[in-house]
């Protein structure tokens with residue numbers, strides 16, 4: 001079982017930002033920016049594509065409304081802005097196979113994608 005599934009089961013503590021019917025938002029344990037919050041669906045979707053294809057309309061709405069609340073609560077919107085990132089699979093360098101949106105802010109985030117050349 002992956003670490004986010006264990007967080008959802010209450011087996012691992014988290015610093016919750018928003019807990020809604022279908023979605024949990026919590027602070028990343030190793031923040032990459034002053035604001036670094038993860039938004040995850042409570043359903044076991046592997047990545048963005050799985051969630052977008054298979055989640056119910058209610059889950060999708062709740063997820064995005066929760067992400068918007070996170071932006072407001074953390075002050076990045078309205079504010080100086082933020083970056084929302086989601087990784088998938090090996091090329092996306094996804095560590096945890098449970099869909100999550102990273103919301104990052106509190107500093108200029110730099111280039112969107114690191115150059116590898």
Ligand code: AMP
Nearest residue numbers: 003012027028029030087093094095096
């Ligand atoms: P990704 O590489 O997109 O799969 O991102 C996984 C993220 O989960 C990383 O930013 C980790 O720091 C974060 N993470 C891993 N374990 C925990 C945890 N127990 N609580 C909060 N965040 C975590």
